[in-house]
Amino acid sequence: MKEKPASFSTESQEKSEVLANILCEEIIRGQLKPGEKLSETAIASRFKVSRGPVREALRRLAERNFVDFVPNVGARVASTSLTDMLHLMEVRESLEVLAAELAAEKMTAVERSRLEKLYRNHLSMFSRERINPYFQSPEDFDFHYAIAKGSDNPILFKILCEDLYPKLLVCRSQHQYIKGRGTKALEEHQFILAAITEGDSELAGLYMKRHLQSARASLENLIEPPT
Amino acid sequence: MKEKPASFSTESQEKSEVLANILCEEIIRGQLKPGEKLSETAIASRFKVSRGPVREALRRLAERNFVDFVPNVGARVASTSLTDMLHLMEVRESLEVLAAELAAEKMTAVERSRLEKLYRNHLSMFSRERINPYFQSPEDFDFHYAIAKGSDNPILFKILCEDLYPKLLVCRSQHQYIKGRGTKALEEHQFILAAITEGDSELAGLYMKRHLQSARASLENLIEPPT
DNA sequence: TCGAGCAAAATTGTAGACAAAATGAAAGAG
C-alpha cells in the first residue's frame, strides 16, 4: 500500500495548473493589467519553467476568458468594461434568484445553521468596525457562495462561483469599483436568510432579486448617469 | 499592405484549436463514448501531430468540462448523467427566460423579422414531414440560439450557446434522449415569437418559462417516474 | 516628412527526446 505523501494542503502538482491559478489570481488582483501582454518566454523564465506548461496554462485561461488569445500573436489580459460587468450582473441576478429558490427548498439543516452563523458573524463584524463597504467584500461573496452551494445544483454552482464571481472580481479590480452600499446589503441578507431558513422558496427568490437589482441599478447609473 | 490570404471560411489555424473542435464534435456526436480514455499518444498519431497540440486541446476541453482530467493519469470523456441534464435544464430555464425578456426589449427590427422567418420555415418544414420530433432538433436549437443572440448580452449568449447547449447535446447523445415532444414545442414557439415581436418582455419570459418547464418536467419523470 | 518595402529580431507553433509517475502483470509468501 502506498503512503499518501500529500496528506493535505495539496497537490495535484502539474505546473500548468499551478501557473494558471497564479496568473488568474494576479489578474483578479489587478497586478496584471488589462491589455498587458503575456509573453510565453517571459512567464516561463519568471517561474523557471519551460514554455510548455505556460502555453497550457494560457490556453486554460483563454478558455475561461481571462485572457484574449490571438493565434500567432499571443495572449493578453482580457479587459472587461463596465458594460461587461452590467451583462455579468444581469446573468448573475437571474441565476442567483434560482439559487436562492433552490437553496430554500433543498438546503440541509446543517447548511441552514451554517448560513445563519455566517450571517451573524458578518453582523457582529460590521457593527463594530462600521466603515466597511460590505457589498462585494469577501464576506459578501461568502454569503452568496454558501447559497450557491446550497442550491444542490453543481452546474449552477460552477457557473456562479467559478465563472461569474471571479469575473466580477476582475471587473472590480480593473475599475476600482468599490461601490460600498454601506450596511444596506447586510440588511438585505437578513431577509434572504430568513426566507431560506423557513423554506419559503418564492420569497427567498424575491428578496434575492431585489438585493441584486439594487446593486445592478447603481451600476447602471454609473454607466449612463441619470438625467 | 498585406493580402488577407484567408478570405473566409477561416483560419486561425493552430492545431490545438482545430483538435479541440474535432474532439468536441466527436464527443457531442457520441463517437467518443463517456469514460473512454483519451490517450495523448493515440490522438497524436491519429492526427499526425505531436503531443504538444494534443495536450493543449485536452486542457481546453477539460476547462469546458467535456473531459475529466486527472493529473498524471490522463483525460477521459466526461460522462453526464440524467441528473446532470436536469441541472443543466434548470439553469437553462432561468437563463432563457432572461434571454427572452431581453430579446423582447432589445431585438432590432431585422432580428425580429429574421426570427419570424425562421419560425415560418420550421412551420412549413414540419407540417409537410410530420414524423419529426421537433424538440431538441437542430431547428429547435436554432430558434433558441436566435433569441440568445437577440438578448444583446454577450455573456448570456456565451453561457447558453457555448456552454449549455453543447453540454445538452452531449447528454442527449449519451442517453439517446430523443424525447420528441411532437409539434407541441413548435406551437409554443409561436407564442414566444409573438410576445417578442410585440416587445412584451414579461409575456415573452413567461411563455419561455412554460416552454422549458414542460420539457424539464418530462425529463424529471424519466428520472423518477411518477407514482 | 511620410510611406512603402525589405530585413533582422523576437515570438509563437510544433516536433522530438528524456524524466517521472502510474498501470498492469508476474512472482512469491501466507
Added chain:
DNA sequence: CTCTTTCATTTTGTCTACAATTTTGCTCGA
C-alpha cells in the same frame, strides 16, 4: 487460492531545439 510485492511497460510531465509567423526598425525613394 488469495493477497502482496516487485518490476517492466506504458503514459504523462517537462524540457530543448527547430520551423514558421509576426513584429519591429531601418533604408530608400517620392
